[in-house]
Amino acid sequence: MKKIIISIFTISVILADQPWIQNVRVSTDVVWDTLNQGESCFTVWKDSIFAICNTAERADVPIAPYAYSFDGGSSFVQIPFTDWSTGITWHTDPLIGVDDSGNVHMVIQFYMDMLNHYISRDGGLSWSDTTMVTGTGVDKPWMVVNKNEIYIVWQQTSGNTGIRLAKSTDYGRTFTQWEIVDMTGITALTMDENEVLHLAIVAWYDGIYYMKSYDKGQTWTTPLYLSDYYYQSGYGDRAPINSITVKGDVIFITWVDTRYSGWDILAMRSEDGGNTWTGPFAVNEDMTGGQFKGWASFDPYGGLHVTYYSTPDWPTDQYSLFSYWYRFSPDSGKTFLPAIRVSDTEFRSWSDFLGDYHINLTDSNYVYAIWSDGRNGNDNDLYFSKLPLSQTRISENPSLKNLEKIKYQSIVKSDYLEKLLKDSKRIVQIYNTSGRKMKSHFSGVMFIYLKDKKKKKIFKIISFSE
Secondary structure: OHHHHHHHHHHHHHOOOOOOOOOEEOOOOOOOOOOOEEEEEEEEEOOEEEEEEEEOOOOOOOOEEEEEEOOOOOOOEEEEEOOHHHOOOOEEEEEEEEOOOOOEEEEEEEOOOEEEEEEEOOOOOOOEEEEEEEEOOEEEEEEEEEOOEEEEEEEEOOOOOEEEEEEEOOOOOOOEEEEEEOOOEEEEEEEOOOOOEEEEEEEOOOEEEEEEEOOOOOOOOOOEEEEOOOOOOEOEEOOOOOEEEEEOOEEEEEEEEOOOOOOEEEEEEEOOOOOOOOOOEEOOOOOOOEEEEEEEEEOOOOOEEEEEEEEOOOOOOOOOOEEEEEEEEOOOOOOOOOOEEOOOOOEOOOOOEOOOOOOEEEOOOEEEEEEEEOOOOOOOEEEEEEEEHHHOOOOOOHHHOOHHHOOEEEEEEHHHHHHHHOOOOOEEEEEOOOOOEEOOOOOEEEEEEEEOOOOEEEEEEEEEOO
């Protein structure tokens, strides 16, 4: 019995949780890829995925690594993007989006002196129509691309300080800009299905605020104070990065907070379009160690998806082990299913900073995630995974509503399950501990649903591989 338990534990720390696919390396293993890649952003267009990131060495090496996949994330090609014309080495805070024609839009901040926009009509193989969005004092930008429109927000740190917005209605050829509110901080911007803009701000030394615009950024509601925040930087993270996502009248905001000792992903939720809000609550299941760089997004059906880093350590250091995690809410953030791991290994970070943000995205088929980790043993690289939306839902089979009440029935080897799945005389279905239907077996705890012409039965088992 002891050997079986040890075997299960060993497997659990080296494998990602299904149904996330096996991790795919985004970073290119070539001569120039000796840099610590972090702070990633990506976008999805049909079967294409486009990604951009910065590097921890951006003060010395003028590169923003750009990557593309034309096969849904099965493989990536990465090329170093450099704009020599700026005369600035520091390529940072990169953003990427795609318009209604499939053109890729990239925004890069050059130190804090300049914010440039670029467009590619061939999936990032070439870039053209460079436009300076703004100059001097720019930091922490975020972008929304909607049809032919581009919206970029940032904190202006010099001159007339405040949160500013730049808008283009001609695919980024020209921009106009103005101040939204007289405060500075970290911005998170999104647009809902009715083209209403929603903005969340972590205002420095103040608190969490929410605003929205019904006229595409021209005017904004008065900033609504939501909560205070507490934050302490450490190895791997140094900002209370926030996110915002909207579906119908439901708005969900996250940020990183240290009020409970270590880092946690705190959230607030509104069901009436932002008029009233819940109090702050933790999204992460494990409250020990540190959870950081959280990101939330709604899928088209109202499911809510949150990703974040986790480490058992607090405070963190260069020997801390990190992993990337995911939680799903089938009821738009009211409740969450148990956390599952996206990364298929734990890893050290070879830089004291993994970048400010790593996002997730959804479409009608998948949840997508790209993050940075140091599993290769010499620098941090980007990795990709995705999860079919069809496998996030809890089964509607009434026999599976109370899985936790089913006692352990057997401990089996994985080859037993392989034989069982090939049984043509019975219906065989596999569910994990959250009630999600699985396409294949995996090592660990699971439930087997058997049905033939005479009866049906559910087994709770522990499977292991020799």
